[in-house]
Amino acid sequence: MSVLRTAAAASLVNPGSTVMPGSIHGPLLTPTPEPTFVTTNVDVYYATKQALKGVSLSIYRHEVTALIGPSGCGKSTYLRCLNRMNDTIDTCRVTGSLLLDGQDIYAREMDVVHLRARVGMVFQKPNPFPKSIYENVAYGPRIHGLASDRQYLDEIVFGSLEKAGLLSEVKDRLDQPGTSLSGGQQQRLCIARAIAVQPEVILMDEPCSALDPIATARIEELIDELRTNYTIVIVTHSMQQAARVSQRTGFFHLGVLVETDDTEKIFTNPRDKRTQDYITGRFG
Amino acid sequence: MVVWAVLLLILALAAVGYQLGKQRALAASSRSGQPLHSLPSYYGYYVALWCALPALALVTLWLVLEPRLVEALLVNALSAEQQSLSPAQLGLMLSDIRNLARGDVASQVADPMMLQAAAHYRHLLLVSRIALAVLGVALAIAGLTWARRKIVPRLRARNQVEAVIRGFLIASSTLAILTTVGIIFSLVFEAVRFFLRISPIDFLFGTEWSPQIALRAGQVAGSGLFGAIPLFVGTLLISFIALCVAMPVGLLSAIYMSEYAHRRVRAVIKPLLEILAGIPTVVYGFFAALTVAPFVRQTGEQVGLVISSESALAAGLVMGVMIIPFVSSLSDDVITAVPRAMREGSYGLGATQSETIMRVVIPAALPGIVGGFLLAASRAIGETMIVVMAAGLAANLTVNPLQAVTTVTVQIATLLVGDQEFDSSKTLAAFALGLVLFFVTLALNIIALRIVKAYREQYE
Numbered sequence: 001m002s003v004l005r006t007a008a009a010a011s012l013v014n015p016g017s018t019v020m021p022g023s024i025h026g027p028l029l030t031p032t033p034e035p036t037f038v039t040t041n042v043d044v045y046y047a048t049k050q051a052l053k054g055v056s057l058s059i060y061r062h063e064v065t066a067l068i069g070p071s072g073c074g075k076s077t078y079l080r081c082l083n084r085m086n087d088t089i090d091t092c093r094v095t096g097s098l099l100l101d102g103q104d105i106y107a108r109e110m111d112v113v114h115l116r117a118r119v120g121m122v123f124q125k126p127n128p129f130p131k132s133i134y135e136n137v138a139y140g141p142r143i144h145g146l147a148s149d150r151q152y153l154d155e156i157v158f159g160s161l162e163k164a165g166l167l168s169e170v171k172d173r174l175d176q177p178g179t180s181l182s183g184g185q186q187q188r189l190c191i192a193r194a195i196a197v198q199p200e201v202i203l204m205d206e207p208c209s210a211l212d213p214i215a216t217a218r219i220e221e222l223i224d225e226l227r228t229n230y231t232i233v234i235v236t237h238s239m240q241q242a243a244r245v246s247q248r249t250g251f252f253h254l255g256v257l258v259e260t261d262d263t264e265k266i267f268t269n270p271r272d273k274r275t276q277d278y279i280t281g282r283f284g
Numbered sequence: 285m286v287v288w289a290v291l292l293l294i295l296a297l298a299a300v301g302y303q304l305g306k307q308r309a310l311a312a313s314s315r316s317g318q319p320l321h322s323l324p325s326y327y328g329y330y331v332a333l334w335c336a337l338p339a340l341a342l343v344t345l346w347l348v349l350e351p352r353l354v355e356a357l358l359v360n361a362l363s364a365e366q367q368s369l370s371p372a373q374l375g376l377m378l379s380d381i382r383n384l385a386r387g388d389v390a391s392q393v394a395d396p397m398m399l400q401a402a403a404h405y406r407h408l409l410l411v412s413r414i415a416l417a418v419l420g421v422a423l424a425i426a427g428l429t430w431a432r433r434k435i436v437p438r439l440r441a442r443n444q445v446e447a448v449i450r451g452f453l454i455a456s457s458t459l460a461i462l463t464t465v466g467i468i469f470s471l472v473f474e475a476v477r478f479f480l481r482i483s484p485i486d487f488l489f490g491t492e493w494s495p496q497i498a499l500r501a502g503q504v505a506g507s508g509l510f511g512a513i514p515l516f517v518g519t520l521l522i523s524f525i526a527l528c529v530a531m532p533v534g535l536l537s538a539i540y541m542s543e544y545a546h547r548r549v550r551a552v553i554k555p556l557l558e559i560l561a562g563i564p565t566v567v568y569g570f571f572a573a574l575t576v577a578p579f580v581r582q583t584g585e586q587v588g589l590v591i592s593s594e595s596a597l598a599a600g601l602v603m604g605v606m607i608i609p610f611v612s613s614l615s616d617d618v619i620t621a622v623p624r625a626m627r628e629g630s631y632g633l634g635a636t637q638s639e640t641i642m643r644v645v646i647p648a649a650l651p652g653i654v655g656g657f658l659l660a661a662s663r664a665i666g667e668t669m670i671v672v673m674a675a676g677l678a679a680n681l682t683v684n685p686l687q688a689v690t691t692v693t694v695q696i697a698t699l700l701v702g703d704q705e706f707d708s709s710k711t712l713a714a715f716a717l718g719l720v721l722f723f724v725t726l727a728l729n730i731i732a733l734r735i736v737k738a739y740r741e742q743y744e
Contacts, residue, residue, distance in 0.1 A: 088631060113634045121632035127625035130648045139643065140633040190629065197633055 036061045036201060036231045037082060042096035044077050044086070051077045054096075055257045057250055059201075064223060064232045066246035066263065068239060070278065073252040075235045079203050081105075082233065083119040084112050100201075117144055120194035124206040126186030128178030128193075133170050136178040136189055137161060140197035156196055163229075164192035165222050184215025188222065195226075202226065204234040208241065220245050239279055243267050251275045286413040290343060293417075294424045298336035301428040305331030305435060313437045322442035330441040333448050334431030339424035346416045354408045361404055363397075381405050471722060474715035481709050482510045487716060489513060493679035493690075495699060495710045510713050512720070514681040518689035522600045522671060523664040525685055529604025530660055534611025535653065541612070542619040543641055554616065561609040565669040572602035572674035589686060594676035597685040603670050610660040611653075618652025619645060651735045658732035662725040668693035692717050 035058040044052040052074045059065050059082075067075040077086070084105060086092040098105040105115060117140075128136050137157045140146075147153035157174075161167040166188045170181070178189055187207055194202055204223070208216040223232060223245045236242050242249050243263060250260040251274075259272045270276045302325075309327035313320045320327070355378060359367060369377065384402035435441075479487070490511020537557065541550050577598035584591035591597070622645050630640040646653070668691075676688030677698060699714040 083632065085628065085632060088628065113636055115634075116632060117634035121628075123625060123628060123632070125625055127623070127629040129626065129629065129644050139630070139635075143633070143635050143639050143643070193629075193633065 034061060035059060036101065037233075038097075038099045039081075040097045042078070042081060042094065042098060044074070044081065044095075045093045046089070047091040051255055052081075053255045055252075057257055057260055059231065059233055060248065061231050062227060062229075063248055064227050064234060064246040066242035066249045067233065067235045067252060068237075068242050068249060068278070069252035069258075071237070074255040075250075075252045076205055078252070078257075079205055079233060079235050082201070082203055083116050083121055085116075085121065087112060117197050118199055119201045119203060120197055120199035122187070122190050122194055122202060122204045122207050125210050126183055126190050128181070128186050128189050131178060132175045133161075133178050133181070133189060134174040137192050137196045140193060144197060146196075146198070160192040160196040161189075163195050163226070164188045165218070165225075166192055182215070184211050184218055187211060187215070187219060191219075191222065191226075195230075199230065201231045201233065204232065206235050206237060209237060216241070239267070251278060253278070286417055287343070287347065290417045290420045291340075293421055294336055294339045294343070297339075297421070297424045297428060298332040301331040301335040301432070302328035304428070304432055305329075308432055308435045309437070309439075309441070312435060316437060318437040320437050321440050322445075326441040326445050327435055327439070329445045330439075331428060331431040331435070333445065335424050335428040337448070338427050339420050342423050343416065343420050346412075346420075350412050350416075354405070354412055357408050358401065358405055362401065385409070468722070471715055471719045474712055475719045477707070478709065478712035478716045481712070486510060487512055487713075488720075491681050493695070495695070495713055508709055510709065510716075512692070512717065514679040515690060515692045515695055515717065516720075517681060517683065518596065518675070518679070519665055519691040519693075521596050521683055521685060521689055522603060522675060522691055523661060525597060525600025526603035526607060526664040527657070527661055529601055530607045530611050530664075531657055533604075534608045534656075534660070535615050537608070538612045538615035538619055538653075539641060539646075542616050543637065543645070554613070557612050558609050560606060561613075563606070565606065565667060566673075568602050568606050569669040569673035572598050572670050576602050577674050584686065591686040592676075592688050594674060594678075594688040595686050596675055596689045599671050599673075599675035600685065602674060603664055603667055606667070606670065607660040607663050610663055611656050614656030614659065615649070615653045618649040618656070621652070622648045651738055655732040655736035658728050658735070662728035662732070665728070666693060666721065666725055668697055672697060692721050696721075 037057075037059040039058070040056045042052055042055040043050065055074075055078055057078075067079065069075050080086045081094055081098060082100075082105070086094060094106060100115070100119070104110065129139060131139070134157055137160050138153055141153055141156050147156055158167060158171075161170065166185060169185060170189075173180075178186065181189060187210075191202070191207075208219050211219065220241060223234065226232060234242075234246065246263045248260065249263040249266040251258045251266065251270075251272075253274050259266065259270060259275045261271075266275065267279055270279065306324045306328035308331075309320055309324050358378065358381070359374070366374070366377065381398060381401045382405065384398060385405045487510050490509065491513045492509040492511045493514045494509040496508065537553075541553055545553060573594075577593055577595060580595060580598045580601070581591045581593055626644055626648055627640055630644045635643070671691045671694045675690060675694070677690050677694065678688045679690050679695070680687055682689060696714045696717050699710055699717075705711065
């Protein structure tokens with residue numbers, strides 16, 4: 001395991017060979033970042049029902065990419081393709097090209113365990129394990145054999161809690177169950193848990209939809225801080241949230257990626273009529 | 285006949301009362317312009333209940349008291365000479381009279397005085413039944429009229445009907461509890477009688493079990509030794525072997541069914557496993573005695589072990605198979621109940637399926653799984669048939685699974701089988717053993733239910 005992990009860390013330093021010249025639709029962003037994910041013509045089927053139709057989207061390093069759109073538009077499905085969480089659904093079938101640093105995610109030789117260690121995930125509803133706060137965060141490092149001794153493990157756990165902005169609130173009760181925390185704290189614990197595996201990308205599936213406005217503001221602040229070290233993809237129903245936290249936004253509608261561009265452009269000057277209708281609240 | 289007619293009449297009156305009550309409520313409401321407090325049907329039920337309940341209570345009470353009353357009147361009518369008979373003889377004669385009155389005994393053989401008494405008895409009974417019919421129906425009508433008159437729109441009929449329904453439900457559950465309490469008391473009283481003869485210390489800590497005692501003077505038999513330790517040890521030994529079989533097999537098959545098996549496979553396997561719980565224990569018993577025990581002994585011979593033909597091992601193995609479904613079914617339920625979000629959280633961190641199961645799913649389901657284990661254990665401890673057939677009756681104090689042992693339940697069965705005196709130490713010992721067994725399984729069940737409940741609260 002630890003050998004695999006070192007390989008993962010190395011791939012952080014050595015970016016993939018594929019460098020796409022900016023967004024397919026919009027003009028180049030300045031300065032030009034290189035994409036972490038390049039996905040082309042992604043189709044997803046649940047049994048015979050097609051959930052995504054020809055989605056082509058690039059996700060850039062150290063940016064927050066927001067995926068917006070009405071319920072059932074396929075944005076969560078797309079997100080779950082990026083770490084192959086769709087594999088857990090028997091009837092799900094994915095076609096098209098999905099590259100992470102130039103490596104095909106759905107290639108036979110891609111190890112799902114390895115992939116998910118590089119691409120962490122935070123879910124809609126906080127889902128801490130029924131373990132202590134410490135053990136929740138230590139779970140990932142333990143299964144991947146990241147820490148050789150207790151002291152190093154402590155460092156990872158404390159560091160992750162610190163980065164998730166939770167350390168000061170929980171440092172006196174690390175042995176209490178994760179479920180004893182408030183909803184917002186639980187979600188930050190889940191973020192700390194994801195960070196502890198030292199991923200490159202964090203996927204967030206509506207991370208604030210179960211939280212109150214204050215906890216939401218706290219998470220949004222955290223997302224902005226995390227951007228310096230991680231690439232973040234966030235699915236959200238709140239257009240205000242997308243506008244606040246993201247640099248780039250993709251608008252999905254009925255399984256199609258309608259438009260993707262700088263967040264500012266999407267919200268001030270969308271090119272597609274459907275995007276405009278959605279962000280002005282005419283449907284959705 | 286009369287009683288059935290009265291009951292039907294009361295129920296018919298109640299049905300009429302329902303209609304009358306409903307109509308009166310509607311009429312009262314429209315006349316006064318006031319809205320009804322409850323739905324019209326509740327006024328109907330209100331009248332019907334007032335009509336039926338007191339009358340039914342009277343009928344029940346009457347039927348309970350009637351035999352004594354009639355008997356007292358009958359004795360009064362008998363001659364002074366007959367009245368001075370001893371209670372036993374008087375009882376015999378009264379039952380003769382009753383039989384005669386019912387026509388069960390050929391009347392030719394009875395003497396005229398008895399025939400006269402029988403006729404008097406029949407007469408008394410008839411009067412009593414007619415009185416019952418008149419009073420019962422009168423009470424029903426009185427209740428109906430009274431309740432109907434009380435109906436005004438403001439009457440809280442719904443609340444009163446609900447109160448009656450609640451009372452009825454409480455009475456039903458009380459009945460079940462009272463039955464249990466009754467069983468416990470009979471166990472306790474008989475056990476106390478036993479402990480008056482044999483000291484509890486000898487019983488609970490004695491190491492010799494040999495309950496054969498002389499039933500009649502001059503019979504050659506032991507004086508009876510009632511040290512129950514060999515039985516407790518035997519019970520624990522067999523239950524332990526059974527759990528050693530059932531816990532791993534049950535838990536692992538539950539994990540396979542809930543985590544790995546395809547939905548269609550699961551739909552087949554789960555009922556198949558549950559069939560194991562539906563096989564009569566007597567079938568397991570002869571399976572253990574005729575198939576498993578010889579097999580165990582032959583296997584032992586081949587490796588040079590001496591295994592008696594009735595062994596704790598054979599009984600324990602078969603009992604283990606029997607309780608597999610208790611473990612697997614409950615564990616499967618609790619494992620399936622672990623939220624999907626929990627698994628996804630683990631997969632999302634790059635855990636494999638087995639890591640997820642071992643480190644997240646099983647710990648989350650653990651209280652429920654332990655609850656399943658405890659229920660299976662209490663089932664194993666209470667099991668009788670398999671042990672009777674496969675483990676033997678010899679009360680050996682041993683923890684060697686290759687020897688014959690006996691259990692608490694087996695001894696209870698053998699103590700009470702056949703013609704027995706019901707006040708000898710031997711039969712009373714069965715109650716003492718039953719009491720111990722009852723407390724052990726009760727404790728196990730309470731602990732198991734507590735744990736399962738604690739688990740449920742975690743996710744709801």
